[in-house]
Amino acid sequence: MKMQQELDSQTLAECDRLFREHQFRVYAHTDAVFAGLMLVQWLGGVVLAIWISPSAWAGDTSRTHPHVIAGIILGGIISLFPTLMAIFFPCKALTRHSIAIGQAFTSSLLIHLSGGRIETHFHIFGSLAFLAFYRDWRVLITYSAVMAADHVFRGLYWPQSVYGVLSPGIWRSLEHASWVVFEDVFLIWSCFRAQKEMREIALNQAQLQQINSSIEDRVKTRTEELDCERARVHEYAMELEAKNIQLDIERANAEAANHTKSEFLANMSHEIRTPMTAILGYAEMLLEDGDVLRAPERRIDAIRTIMRNGDHLLTIINDILDLSKIEAGKMVVETLPISLVQMLEDVRSLMQVKATAKGLALTYRFITPAPQVIHTDPTRLRQVLVNLVGNAVKFTEIGGVSIECRYLESPIPLLQFDVIDTGVGMSDKQLVNLFNPFTQADSSTTRQFGGTGLGLSISRRLAQALGGDVEVVESLPGKGTRIRFSIRANLAEGANLIQPTMGDVCVALRPKDESERSSQIAHLKGVTVLLAEDGPDNQRLISFVLRKAGAEVKVVENGRLAVEAALAAQAEGSPFDVILTDMQMPEMDGYEATALLRAENYRGPIIALTAHAMAGDRDRCMAAGCDDFATKPINRGELIDTVAKHALRGKLSPQELQVSQS
Amino acid sequence: MLSVTTPSTPTSVSRDVIVRNNWRCFRLSLLASVWITAVAVGFFLLLDYKQVAGEASTPPATWPEQSSLPTPAGRPTLLVFSHPHCPCTRATFRELEQILAQVHFRIDVRVIFVGVSDEPAASEKISILSSAQLPLAEIYCDEGELARQFRVKTSGHVLFYNAHGELRFSGGVTASRGHEGDSCGGIALTSWIRTGAGDLETAPVFGCPLFVSPQTQGAKCDLTSCEVAVTGE
Numbered sequence: 085m086k087m088q089q090e091l092d093s094q095t096l097a098e099c100d101r102l103f104r105e106h107q108f109r110v111y112a113h114t115d116a117v118f119a120g121l122m123l124v125q126w127l128g129g130v131v132l133a134i135w136i137s138p139s140a141w142a143g144d145t146s147r148t149h150p151h152v153i154a155g156i157i158l159g160g161i162i163s164l165f166p167t168l169m170a171i172f173f174p175c176k177a178l179t180r181h182s183i184a185i186g187q188a189f190t191s192s193l194l195i196h197l198s199g200g201r202i203e204t205h206f207h208i209f210g211s212l213a214f215l216a217f218y219r220d221w222r223v224l225i226t227y228s229a230v231m232a233a234d235h236v237f238r239g240l241y242w243p244q245s246v247y248g249v250l251s252p253g254i255w256r257s258l259e260h261a262s263w264v265v266f267e268d269v270f271l272i273w274s275c276f277r278a279q280k281e282m283r284e285i286a287l288n289q290a291q292l293q294q295i296n297s298s299i300e301d302r303v304k305t306r307t308e309e310l311d312c313e314r315a316r317v318h319e320y321a322m323e324l325e326a327k328n329i330q331l332d333i334e335r336a337n338a339e340a341a342n343h344t345k346s347e348f349l350a351n352m353s354h355e356i357r358t359p360m361t362a363i364l365g366y367a368e369m370l371l372e373d374g375d376v377l378r379a380p381e382r383r384i385d386a387i388r389t390i391m392r393n394g395d396h397l398l399t400i401i402n403d404i405l406d407l408s409k410i411e412a413g414k415m416v417v418e419t420l421p422i423s424l425v426q427m428l429e430d431v432r433s434l435m436q437v438k439a440t441a442k443g444l445a446l447t448y449r450f451i452t453p454a455p456q457v458i459h460t461d462p463t464r465l466r467q468v469l470v471n472l473v474g475n476a477v478k479f480t481e482i483g484g485v486s487i488e489c490r491y492l493e494s495p496i497p498l499l500q501f502d503v504i505d506t507g508v509g510m511s512d513k514q515l516v517n518l519f520n521p522f523t524q525a526d527s528s529t530t531r532q533f534g535g536t537g538l539g540l541s542i543s544r545r546l547a548q549a550l551g552g553d554v555e556v557v558e559s560l561p562g563k564g565t566r567i568r569f570s571i572r573a574n575l576a577e578g579a580n581l582i583q584p585t586m587g588d589v590c591v592a593l594r595p596k597d598e599s600e601r602s603s604q605i606a607h608l609k610g611v612t613v614l615l616a617e618d619g620p621d622n623q624r625l626i627s628f629v630l631r632k633a634g635a636e637v638k639v640v641e642n643g644r645l646a647v648e649a650a651l652a653a654q655a656e657g658s659p660f661d662v663i664l665t666d667m668q669m670p671e672m673d674g675y676e677a678t679a680l681l682r683a684e685n686y687r688g689p690i691i692a693l694t695a696h697a698m699a700g701d702r703d704r705c706m707a708a709g710c711d712d713f714a715t716k717p718i719n720r721g722e723l724i725d726t727v728a729k730h731a732l733r734g735k736l737s738p739q740e741l742q743v744s745q746s
Numbered sequence: 747m748l749s750v751t752t753p754s755t756p757t758s759v760s761r762d763v764i765v766r767n768n769w770r771c772f773r774l775s776l777l778a779s780v781w782i783t784a785v786a787v788g789f790f791l792l793l794d795y796k797q798v799a800g801e802a803s804t805p806p807a808t809w810p811e812q813s814s815l816p817t818p819a820g821r822p823t824l825l826v827f828s829h830p831h832c833p834c835t836r837a838t839f840r841e842l843e844q845i846l847a848q849v850h851f852r853i854d855v856r857v858i859f860v861g862v863s864d865e866p867a868a869s870e871k872i873s874i875l876s877s878a879q880l881p882l883a884e885i886y887c888d889e890g891e892l893a894r895q896f897r898v899k900t901s902g903h904v905l906f907y908n909a910h911g912e913l914r915f916s917g918g919v920t921a922s923r924g925h926e927g928d929s930c931g932g933i934a935l936t937s938w939i940r941t942g943a944g945d946l947e948t949a950p951v952f953g954c955p956l957f958v959s960p961q962t963q964g965a966k967c968d969l970t971s972c973e974v975a976v977t978g979e
Contacts, residue, residue: 137833137924141901141954143861149833150795151924158788165781169774178774182781189785196792199837200926238793256928 095290103286107219110282111175114217118183119170121214122163125190129159133197151197162189177222184223187211188230209267216271219278224271228264235260353405354668354695354716360398361717362621367391368720369628398717403538407521410545416700417549418461419574424454424499425582427462428487431469435485438477445484446477450584454491458499459574464546468554471539472503472567480507483564491573491581498552499573502566509561518556519544547571607724609634611731614653616646616665616677617693626664626693626718633724635731643672647680654686661731663690664714667705675708682709689730693718796922799950800900807946809911810895815856815886822908823854826880827893829901830859832954834924838902839880841919841932846880849939855883860893860901860956893956902953906935914938917949924952 133155139146166186169179191207198204208231215223235257367390370376376384409415428448439446469487476485483506490500510518521541544554551572559565613635617623627637638660640646646665653659663681667674678690692705692713705713711730714723809817815825826842828835846855857880886892896905906915915938921929931949938944 136836139831139833141829141831143955143957146831150792151833154788154792158785158792161781161784161788165778173774176774178771178778182778185782189789192789193792196796196925199834199924202926 095287095294098290098293099283099287101286102289103283106282106286108175110217110219111180115170115174115179115183117217118180118187118214119167122167122170122183122186122190125194126159126163129190129194129197130155132194136198154193155197159190159193162186162193180218180220180223181226184215184226185230187215188227188234191231192234208264212264212267212271216275219275219282221272221275224268224275228268231264232261349405349408356401356405357398357695357716358619358622360394360401362619362625363394364391364398364717365625365629365720366621367394369625372632400538403542406542407538407545410542410549415545415549417464419459420462421457421459422462422465424456424458424489427465427469428489431466431473431487434470435473435477438474439485442477442481444477444480444482445486446473447484448487448489450582451488451490452492453581453583454489454499455573455575456580456582457575460550460571464550465571468543468546468550468569469501469503471543472501472554472569475539476503476505476507476565476567479565480505482506497573497575498570500568500570502557502568504564504566506564509563509565510556510559511561515556515559519554543569607633607728608731611635611661611727612653612658613637613727613731614646614649614660614663615639616641616643616663616669616674618642618666618669622666622716626723629718629720629723630664630727633727635727642669643674643677643680646677647672647684650681650686650688651684654688659688661688662727663688664693664727665690665710666693667701668695674710675704678705678708678710689733691726691730793922796925796952798923798952799918800903800953800955802950803897803899803903805897805903805905805913805916806895807913809907815858815892817911819854820909821852821854822906823856825896825905825907826855826857826883827896827898827901827903827905827956828857828859829954829956830861832901834920834953835902837920837924837926838904838918838953840926841929842904843880845919845932845936845939848936853939855880856886857883858886858888858892860888860890860898890957899956900951900953901956903951904931904935906938913946914944915947915949917947918951918953919949920952922952 130152133149133151137149137151140149163186166179166183169176169182173179188211191211194207195201195204212224212227215227367387370387371384371391376387406415432446432448435446473485473487485503485505488500488502488504490502492498492500519541521538540554547554547569551574552570554567554569557566557568608630611634613630615623615627615630615637617626617639618641623639623641627639630637638649640649643665646663650660650663665674665677672680674692678692681690689711690709692708692710693716694701694705694713695716702713712726714726809823811817824842824846826838828838842855846853893899898905900918902918902920904915904917904919905913908914915931915935917931917934919929919932919935921927921932929949931947931951934944934947934949938947
């Protein structure tokens with residue numbers, strides 16, 4: 085506890101100092117008060133003498149009473165020394181003791197001047213009380229000693245003056261003394277008390293000072309610490325800000341990159357599909373050429389090979405683009421009401437050719453009651469079903485593929501499609517990587533069966549987007565596979581349910597043959613078409629297709645020319661029946677051209693040719709003012725149907741239109 | 747008033763300062779002693795003056811028949827001779843008041859103011875003064891004749907004649923000029939009044955002379971004996 089001891093001694097020294105200071109203040113103050121009192125008493129004494137005994141008489145004659153002289157001179161002498169001491173040497177012990185002596189003399193003088201009045205004796209007790217202001221007990225003793233000496237001396241020289249007779253005098257003097265002693269005792273005690281209190285005050289003050297200074301130190305330290313902290317926090321803040329700015333930049337960069345990627349996707353989609361359209365289209369054209377049957381088998385094979393590979397390439401491209409879209413989160417899922425039966429029929433009809441070619445049965449049926457109409461994305465649903473059924477057909481040599489449709493209400497409403505095949509099946513090892521993109525069951529699969537390896541991963545993502553999933557229920561090598569594809573079943577209010585019936589198995593329709601195609605060829609007789617397309621290959625291709633179907637085609641290579649031609653034709657009174665426009669052209673693209681035409685109040689049907697990259701593109705086409713769209717690469721049949729529909733619309737009356745549409 | 751300066755406590759003091767301080771203390775103590783001596787001398791002079799008694803005299807032992815005062819009617823009579831302006835005599839009156847308060851029988855108290863004209867203003871003042879201090883006292887204004895009759899020379903001289911007209915006490919009842927308190931005279935008078943017996947007692951009178959006189963003799967009041975050295979007339 086050395087610190088504490090040091091502290092204590094320091095505090096004690098300070099305490100002493102403060103105590104002495106306080107004492108001196110008390111002495112100084114009391115000295116000053118007594119100096120004043122001395123003067124007042126002197127004056128008082130003079131006044132008293134003049135009042136009581138102004139003159140001494142002898143018969144008629146009078147002279148100034150000696151009391152007055154005594155009051156003035158003796159009173160003055162008595163007051164002089166203590167007053168001077170108080171002025172020039174305040175706080176000295178000699179000062180206050182001389183004041184005490186002077187006060188004693190004053191008491192004596194006043195008593196004499198007042199003729200020994202008993203009341204004047206009170207001055208003694210008053211003086212003692214005043215002297216106690218010094219809080220110094222010695223001063224009281226001095227005063228009492230002088231009074232005692234006065235009595236003793238007077239008793240010796242003038243005994244009668246003190247108390248007339250000896251014997252009672254003793255008792256009288258003892259009585260006087262005892263009164264003085266009584267007061268002395270109390271006053272001395274109070275002096276000690278006062279000194280003690282002063283000491284306590286000084287000690288408290290010293291301790292307080294100590295505490296204050298230590299607090300100040302601590303506050304200073306804390307303030308310094310706080311300043312450090314604040315500086316550090318400021319640094320952090322600056323760093324954070326810098327980082328934020330950096331993050332903003334990076335975010336902007338990322339967004340820009342994303343945007344670039346999206347644009348790239350869109351552009352690439354168009355750029356890739358356009359030549360593909362040409363390749364496939366021309367290949368088909370070659371096959372349809374009237375003379376083709378006379379060509380050597382080699383040539384027909386070659387053309388077929390080109391077509392097959394082109395299809396394959398297109399599939400790959402579509403898959404890649406789809407996957408990119410999904411990865412980029414750009415997949416937008418629509419919700420449209422579709423007929424469940426119609427969907428299954430579509431799928432079945434799409435896959436029928438391949439199935440029949442391999443001699444496989446292709447059927448679908450409802451196991452549970454299922455809704456007639458569901459709300460989902462028809463394109464995606466079809467895509468997945470086609471993919472799964474296509475896979476099933478691809479990997480099955482004998483037997484067949486069937487689709488089982490179930491509707492489950494709990495825990496959540498689900499529509500379940502089980503695709504069952506009697507194909508090669510998969511081992512557990514093969515199942516592991518099944519849904520990973522670009523991996524097929526094993527490397528031999530590509531060689532044997534073809535395929536890109538993207539289909540299943542895309543299908544799964546699409547299924548998830550539709551609120552469900554794709555999973556392999558069971559697969560036995562050599563026996564077959566059952567894959568389950570489920571989607572969220574969003575029903576309309578009060579939807580009707582299809583009841584499953586036994587034997588609700590649809591028989592395969594007649595496979596389409598090429599003759600069917602040609603029946604559509606003459607669909608567009610007498611139809612005038614304005615084609616706006618910038619690619620020369622596509623120009624030739626599309627115009628060939630349309631002309632084959634019987635239409636008259638005018639070709640322009642950009643939007644501006646299209647607008648001019650359309651308006652000119654209209655002005656001449658023979659407007660085009662249909663305008664077919666590619667949406668991405670130099671100088672003026674399809675959107676602008678359409679918008680312009682609509683602004684010019686052109687009411688004729690405008691069909692957009694889109695690469696079908698994004699759902700948003702379709703909306704943009706419609707928003708620009710198109711009536712419909714056809715996809716690229718062009719599907720001959722669809723294109724002709726679409727053009728025919730719109731051309732007919734223009735030609736027919738509303739009634740006829742209704743009939744033809746039903 | 748006075749400016750108060752608090753001297754700072756000396757922390758480290760050099761020898762020079764200590765020596766100077768000591769020399770100063772010595773000088774101041776010397777001065778104090780001179781002062782005390784002067785005061786003592788002053789007091790001595792004052793007290794000395796106060797102890798000077800008035801000129802001694804021998805009042806008639808029995809009631810003078812030719813006196814202008816009415817003869818006491820078979821009762822003890824107390825006469826007080828007072829200068830009208832003597833301040834010291836106030837103490838005499840106060841003492842008498844106390845003494846007479848102890849008396850259970852009737853005493854005729856007569857206050858004679860010597861050297862007072864019959865002016866009404868003056869006499870009024872006097873009567874108020876004396877009546878306040880000595881009730882039931884008869885006031886007489888005397889131009890000096892009565893004082894000479896009774897051979898009284900000093901203000902505050904008290905004469906006590908018993909019922910038979912014999913002088914039993916003559917003198918002052920204060921211990922010093924204008925000083926209240928016990929005195930030889932006061933005690934003597936009191937004892938006579940109480941006991942009703944005793945010889946003639948005398949005491950020095952401390953007061954202003956009633957007449958302008960060339961000499962005043964000093965007499966001291968002694969503790970051991972209350973007899974007065976009287977210088978004869």
